[in-house]
Amino acid sequence: MSSALDLSLREQAAAIAAGEVDPGELLGAALERIAERNPALNAVVETFPERSREMLEAAPAGPLHGVPIVIKDEWPLPWRAQRFGAAEMLAPTAPGESGPYRALRDAGAVIVGVGNMHELGASSTGSISVYGPARNPWDPERCPGGSSSGPAAAVAARLTAGAVGADGIGSIRYPAAYCGLTGLKPTFGRSAMEGHHMAGVSTTIVSGPLCADAGDCRLLGSVLFGEELRRGEPQGLRIGVIGGDVSADVEPAVREACATAVEDLRRATGAEVREVELPELEAATLATVLIANSESLGGITPERLNDLDPELSPIGRGLLKYRVLLPAIATIKSQQVRTLARRTLAALFEKVDLLVCPTVPAVAPPLEAPIVELPSGTLTADEANVRGGALANLTGIPAISVPVGSSEGLPIALQLQAAWGRDELLLDVAEAIERANGRRWVDAVPPPARGAEALEA
Amino acid sequence: MEHSTSADDFIPAGLAAYGIEADEIELAVIQAAHQTFWPPILELLALDTSGIPAERAPDLSQAPPSR
Numbered sequence: 001m002s003s004a005l006d007l008s009l010r011e012q013a014a015a016i017a018a019g020e021v022d023p024g025e026l027l028g029a030a031l032e033r034i035a036e037r038n039p040a041l042n043a044v045v046e047t048f049p050e051r052s053r054e055m056l057e058a059a060p061a062g063p064l065h066g067v068p069i070v071i072k073d074e075w076p077l078p079w080r081a082q083r084f085g086a087a088e089m090l091a092p093t094a095p096g097e098s099g100p101y102r103a104l105r106d107a108g109a110v111i112v113g114v115g116n117m118h119e120l121g122a123s124s125t126g127s128i129s130v131y132g133p134a135r136n137p138w139d140p141e142r143c144p145g146g147s148s149s150g151p152a153a154a155v156a157a158r159l160t161a162g163a164v165g166a167d168g169i170g171s172i173r174y175p176a177a178y179c180g181l182t183g184l185k186p187t188f189g190r191s192a193m194e195g196h197h198m199a200g201v202s203t204t205i206v207s208g209p210l211c212a213d214a215g216d217c218r219l220l221g222s223v224l225f226g227e228e229l230r231r232g233e234p235q236g237l238r239i240g241v242i243g244g245d246v247s248a249d250v251e252p253a254v255r256e257a258c259a260t261a262v263e264d265l266r267r268a269t270g271a272e273v274r275e276v277e278l279p280e281l282e283a284a285t286l287a288t289v290l291i292a293n294s295e296s297l298g299g300i301t302p303e304r305l306n307d308l309d310p311e312l313s314p315i316g317r318g319l320l321k322y323r324v325l326l327p328a329i330a331t332i333k334s335q336q337v338r339t340l341a342r343r344t345l346a347a348l349f350e351k352v353d354l355l356v357c358p359t360v361p362a363v364a365p366p367l368e369a370p371i372v373e374l375p376s377g378t379l380t381a382d383e384a385n386v387r388g389g390a391l392a393n394l395t396g397i398p399a400i401s402v403p404v405g406s407s408e409g410l411p412i413a414l415q416l417q418a419a420w421g422r423d424e425l426l427l428d429v430a431e432a433i434e435r436a437n438g439r440r441w442v443d444a445v446p447p448p449a450r451g452a453e454a455l456e457a
Numbered sequence: 458m459e460h461s462t463s464a465d466d467f468i469p470a471g472l473a474a475y476g477i478e479a480d481e482i483e484l485a486v487i488q489a490a491h492q493t494f495w496p497p498i499l500e501l502l503a504l505d506t507s508g509i510p511a512e513r514a515p516d517l518s519q520a521p522p523s524r
Contacts, residue, residue, distance in 0.1 A: 286498070306473075315486050
């Protein structure tokens with residue numbers, strides 16, 4: 001049965017503003033749908049109906065007035081401290097008004113639940129969480145992607161039409177790719193970040209939207225940015241397809257779907273397409289991991305590491321302890337690599353408007369064994385995914401993941417990256433891709449969503 | 458001198474130097490991480506970056522200033 005919950009984010013907002021949908025009924029429907037669909041997905045780890053109703057009663061007439069939203073377990077709320085998907089965090093936390101919370105509240109949105117996430121934000125898979133893993137609505141035995149696993153699974157299953165995630169190394173784009181959504185990693189510093197336990201320390205993490213399509217990401221992104229992300233019409237684009245492993249060492253179906261999307265875009269916009277080399281990409285990928293890991297070390301002492309909560313996963317405990325052994329010189333070198341990568345990109349963006357590559361090289365792997373088979377051999381999903389995800393976080397540029405195909409009934413995604421501050425261009429191009437393929441992939445919904453249509457390759 | 462990616466010496470010695478304890482499973486995780494990260498770290502360290510001063514407090518919201 002059709003429900004207002006199946007409308008897009010912008011349609012929900014417009015219908016409420018026009019008096020066609022009662023926001024109280026929509027909130028009730030969202031809570032009912034979470035109760036109905038979430039047990040199989042574990043996407044939402046907590047609801048708080050009274051708090052949600054209070055938000056609605058106090059909601060101003062903003063662009064998301066009365067619209068239910070899920071927020072990742074990475075952001076504190078006035079009534080709840082974030083848990084970061086973990087039994088224990090090394091940074092102090094407390095309930096409070098995070099930047100994304102304030103942005104949503106001031107836009108009139110209603111936070112209906114907290115989205116699951118990978119433990120400590122430490123993987124692209126979403127396979128480990130103190131709450132148990134979220135599951136991919138396209139196949140509950142598959143990874144939903146991480147670390148914003150719950151927000152992505154929630155939107156894919158149409159529990160809400162939008163969710164707020166966070167992206168430190170691809171953590172919005174990976175789950176968007178695995179769950180068939182559009183996910184925007186904003187330019188560093190452009191979206192709300194206050195109140196995050198790493199705010200002021202992290203140089204890689206940003207908040208961002210996960211939605212079905214680019215139009216909804218534009219709306220939710222505008223709220224998180226605190227400014228309207230204006231629509232433009234991309235014409236005469238210069239597209240650089242990133243060469244090397246990030247585009248070549250991928251599943252054949254991924255390569256084919258991404259090539260088709262680029263060709264569709266070329267035809268639709270009169271774009272000029274060429275391959276570009278990024279010789280620093282491999283070093284940049286490692287540099288991102290080392291910088292992000294070193295930035296999270298502030299709260300660590302040997303005593304603390306010897307007294308970790310036993311409910312923290314063995315992988316989480318082991319990786320925390322390994323971080324201490326990483327040599328400082330490698331972090332210094334990583335900062336130099338960052339400088340080099342930023343200079344290279346600045347020069348490259350004089351010649352191209354967009355850099356494109358597959359968001360991830362393979363469809364969502366099994367939760368029980370998050371490994372992927374690539375032409376070069378078997379890799380962990382994390383090793384494979386970070387190749388495409390890290391550069392934007394290292395350098396600060398914006399990136400977006402757009403669904404462009406499927407294989408084995410699982411979504412495939414293309415990543416677009418642009419120069420600093422050109423987030424609007426990414427949304428414009430994502431919309432051009434949607435038009436070029438007849439919205440085939442953004443309108444596809446997974447089996448748990450009512451009225452589901454089959455996703456056929 | 459040959460580099461070793463074996464964690465036989467590095468990991469126990471490193472953890473002991475900090476007084477950090479690790480059980481068998483944690484040690485296996487640490488060794489797996491070391492096997493993944495150490496070879497590229499050595500490649501990173503071998504890069505000649507002497508001509509690339511790191512940006513001081515880079516403004517990551519913008520392109521780097523042109524030199």
